[in-house]
Amino acid sequence: MKRLKLSQKKKMIFWNKVIAFIFIVLPGNVFAQRNLPLNAIPKPDPSEQISTFILDEGLEINLFASDPMIAKPIGMNWDENGRLWVVSSRLYPHIKPGQRSDDKVVVLEDLDGDGVADKSTDFAKDLLIPTGIMPGDGGVYVANSTEILFLRDLDGDLKEDQRRVVLSGFGTEDTHHIIHAFRGGPDGMMYFNQSIYIHSHVETPHGVRRLLAGGIWHYRPETGELEVFARGFVNSWGHIFDRYGQSFATDGAYGEGINYVFPGSVFVTAHNTKRIMRGLNPGQPKQCGLEIVNSSHFPDEWQGNLVTNDFRGHRVNRFIISESGSGYVSRQAPDLIRTTHKAFRPIDVKVGPDGALYIADWYNPIIQHGEVDFRDPRRDHVHGRIWRVTYKGRKLSQKPKLINQEVRAIVNQLKSPDSYTRHFAKRNLRLRKKSEVITELKLLEDSEGITEEDRLEILWANQAINNLPEPLLKKLLISKDHRVRAAAVRVLYHWSDRVDDCMELLTDAVIDEHPRVRLEAISALRQVGTVQSFKAILKAFTKDVDANIDFALWLSTREMESVWLPAFEKGELSFG
Numbered sequence: 001m002k003r004l005k006l007s008q009k010k011k012m013i014f015w016n017k018v019i020a021f022i023f024i025v026l027p028g029n030v031f032a033q034r035n036l037p038l039n040a041i042p043k044p045d046p047s048e049q050i051s052t053f054i055l056d057e058g059l060e061i062n063l064f065a066s067d068p069m070i071a072k073p074i075g076m077n078w079d080e081n082g083r084l085w086v087v088s089s090r091l092y093p094h095i096k097p098g099q100r101s102d103d104k105v106v107v108l109e110d111l112d113g114d115g116v117a118d119k120s121t122d123f124a125k126d127l128l129i130p131t132g133i134m135p136g137d138g139g140v141y142v143a144n145s146t147e148i149l150f151l152r153d154l155d156g157d158l159k160e161d162q163r164r165v166v167l168s169g170f171g172t173e174d175t176h177h178i179i180h181a182f183r184g185g186p187d188g189m190m191y192f193n194q195s196i197y198i199h200s201h202v203e204t205p206h207g208v209r210r211l212l213a214g215g216i217w218h219y220r221p222e223t224g225e226l227e228v229f230a231r232g233f234v235n236s237w238g239h240i241f242d243r244y245g246q247s248f249a250t251d252g253a254y255g256e257g258i259n260y261v262f263p264g265s266v267f268v269t270a271h272n273t274k275r276i277m278r279g280l281n282p283g284q285p286k287q288c289g290l291e292i293v294n295s296s297h298f299p300d301e302w303q304g305n306l307v308t309n310d311f312r313g314h315r316v317n318r319f320i321i322s323e324s325g326s327g328y329v330s331r332q333a334p335d336l337i338r339t340t341h342k343a344f345r346p347i348d349v350k351v352g353p354d355g356a357l358y359i360a361d362w363y364n365p366i367i368q369h370g371e372v373d374f375r376d377p378r379r380d381h382v383h384g385r386i387w388r389v390t391y392k393g394r395k396l397s398q399k400p401k402l403i404n405q406e407v408r409a410i411v412n413q414l415k416s417p418d419s420y421t422r423h424f425a426k427r428n429l430r431l432r433k434k435s436e437v438i439t440e441l442k443l444l445e446d447s448e449g450i451t452e453e454d455r456l457e458i459l460w461a462n463q464a465i466n467n468l469p470e471p472l473l474k475k476l477l478i479s480k481d482h483r484v485r486a487a488a489v490r491v492l493y494h495w496s497d498r499v500d501d502c503m504e505l506l507t508d509a510v511i512d513e514h515p516r517v518r519l520e521a522i523s524a525l526r527q528v529g530t531v532q533s534f535k536a537i538l539k540a541f542t543k544d545v546d547a548n549i550d551f552a553l554w555l556s557t558r559e560m561e562s563v564w565l566p567a568f569e570k571g572e573l574s575f576g
Contacts, residue, residue: 036378041365042343044383052339055389056318058299059336062115064358064388065108069120072384073106073360075143075180075348079135080402080424082353084108085123086360087130087142090381093175094374101128105142105151107158108386113399115356115388124151124160129175132182132192136427137221141190143179146172148192150221167219167226171198179217181237181289184423186245186457187494188430188464189218195235195253196269202226212271216249216261222466232267232276233259237347238290238308243419243453244483245460245490246328248321250287250308257281258290258306258319258330262548263493263523264555274558277551280321280330285310287317289348289360294419297355297390297397307336307357309346311367314339316346316359316389325546326515336389343380352388353420355397361385397421402428411440414457415450422457426464434465445472452476452484463491468498477505482514489520496528503528507536515546522552526559534564535573 042048046063053061065084076086089103105124108117124142132143139152139162147168154161170179177195185191194200195214202209205224211217215231216239230247238250239261247261254268256279266273287308294303306319316336321328336357337346345367348360364380366372372379390396400413400421410432413425429437444450445458459476462469476488489509496502506528509521518540525533537556540549557564567573 036342036365041378042341044343044363044380046385049339049341049344049385050387052341052344054335054338056334056336058392060390060392061337062388062390063385064110064115065117065120065386067383067385069117070106070108070384070386071382072362072364072380073348073386074130074362075132075182076350076358076360076386077134077182077184078350078352078420078424079140080400080428082110082399083135084117084350084352084358084386085133085135085140086386087127087133088384089127089129089131092129093379095128096375101126103127103130105130105133105140105160113354115354115390117386121158123153123158124163129178131178131180134182134184134190136184136190136430138431141166141182141221143182143192145175145178146170148179148219166221167202167204169202170194170200173197173199177214177235181239183239183241184427185218186241186423186426186460187491188426188460188466189220191216191218191229191239193217193233193236193239193249195233213269214267215270216247220466229263230261230265230267231273232265232270234269235286237288240290240292240306242292242304242321243294244456245487246483248290248292248306248328250290251279252286252288252311254279254286255282255284257284257287257332258308258321260327260548262519262552263490264526264552264559266551266555275551275554277548280328281319281332284332285313287311289346291349291351291357292419293351293357294417295351295355295397296417297394299391299394302391305333306330307349309349309359311345311347311362314341314344314346316349323516326519326548327546337387343383346387351418351420353397353399355418355420357389359387359389361387400424407432407436407440408443411437411444411461414444414461415454426457426461429461430464434467437465438462438467438469441469452479452481455479456484456487459488459491463494468495470499473499474505477509482512482517485509485512485514486516486520489517489524493520493524493527496524503532503536506533507539510536510540511543515544515549518543519549519552522549522556526552526556529560529563531563531567531573534560534567538575 073086086106107121109119111118134141142149148166150164151160152162174197177197181193183191200211204226214233216229218229219226235253237252249259259279290308293305315338318333345362363383366379
């Protein structure tokens with residue numbers, strides 16, 4: 001009875017805080033929309049809208065695409081041809097009884113390279129509130145409510161010819177919480193998010209995979225492996241990898257800014273958890289979408305900065321990330337864009353092939369899902385914008401030539417300073433003859449002038465084609481750069497069962513001089529899941545323990561209890 005009362009008391013405290021947050025922090029956004037008069041809704045004229053934008057020093061902005069070329073963009077991603085693929089939904093937030101599901105995948109093309117889309121093509125129709133998209137592997141992956149589809153164009157007319165359900169069983173309890181935020185990882189896998197009200201039970205060739213409430217998934221298409229990468233968040237519509245494969249996420253319905261994410265990390269609202277991690281910017285507003293500036297078009301001081309959208313506050317934010325122990329600290333820089341325009345709703349952001357930042361503007365005076373009626377006539381179902389932000393006086397990045405190129409030319413693009421180029425070089429190599437790719441990657445690895453960052457890209461390129469180069473992996477595990485060592489340990493997290501001396505390598509890493517390498521090693525050892533790996537995890541206590549490592553150690557002890565407890569009871573394990 002005492003336990004029940006304590007639990008109820010904690011719940012009451014939690015919900016009191018939530019209610020206070022809604023009524024004290026958010027009244028200007030929540031209730032202003034409910035009472036928004038029709039005459040306060042701005043005219044849907046892009047020229048009037050752009051005139052209200054206040055930009056950070058050095059920036060310029062232009063309209064890349066607008067209605068009727070595109071309507072209601074929810075998510076977007078580029079392909080290796082420099083085309084922008086967008087999922088568009090006029091049905092959101094809810095289909096009416098008897099209404100046809102006619103949402104689309106739209107492809108935008110800038111044919112003359114002037115930074116303005118010249119052509120819009122409806123690639124696929126008859127979709128139901130699609131919320132994520134990622135081109136690759138000879139087609140395009142699309143989140144279609146409860147399923148992920150793989151669509152292919154077989155005759156080159158940029159129209160869908162073939163549709164296949166790749167995964168199904170994702171929850172659909174709330175249409176702005178269903179799977180979204182598709183992101184290609186440096187390792188060749190596809191990452192995507194779901195949010196708090198969703199309960200997913202997905203059948204895979206390796207068994208049913210479940211995620212109750214929010215979290216981040218990762219999926220390897222060629223093997224059908226689907227796993228949970230992190231758990232929690234309220235409505236996490238942003239996820240990005242930095243130059244060394246570390247993850248960051250934003251939350252569109254919470255207030256902690258940038259979140260540092262590592263394998264197994266747990267955040268607010270995670271199902272059945274006793275402890276959570278916190279974000280790097282407590283008190284920040286809700287933010288949607290996330291991109292990292294890794295583009296030669298922007299100046300050095302912008303490199304590695306994170307860009308996200310305060311869609312309620314009509315702003316595009318920038319954050320500067322710095323290392324701190326095993327994790328990071330984050331401080332806010334001046335906004336890229338701010339405006340008083342009530343319909344400016346930035347929800348996604350991506351670096352394009354020219355190095356510019358492209359921002360998807362949902363364009364709607366009404367964004368509330370529960371507070372404003374689904375059928376409210378003030379909801380905009382037809383407009384939408386893609387804005388393009390460049391830096392004054394700087395050359396644009398050079399769009400890479402990847403199509404119909406020799407494998408060697410593609411492999412050499414791994415040395416590019418632009419994340420777009422490196423990403424699509426790896427994606428392209430997945431479609432080439434594997435033996436030839438392996439040969440060319442080895443030649444590049446052995447060539448002169450190769451940096452540790454280049455070698456890391458070569459390792460990831462091997463991982464993207466599902467090839468294990470053990471000598472290279474072991475070389476990077478003892479790199480002088482702790483960021484490279486940590487990234488190499490992350491590869492062991494995914495491939496611990498493929499490396500014979502994995503335990504020996506991880507036992508060394510868990511007592512590494514740098515805390516981030518130790519953090520990655522704890523995650524990898526937890527993934528191994530044996531008594532031997534738990535004994536190795538305990539070695540981390542011989543080094544300094546910061547907040548992230550403390551959490552990882554606690555999580556390992558909790559999740560591996562069925563492994564270590566019997567050994568402890570038999571006297572085979574001692575905590576010292």
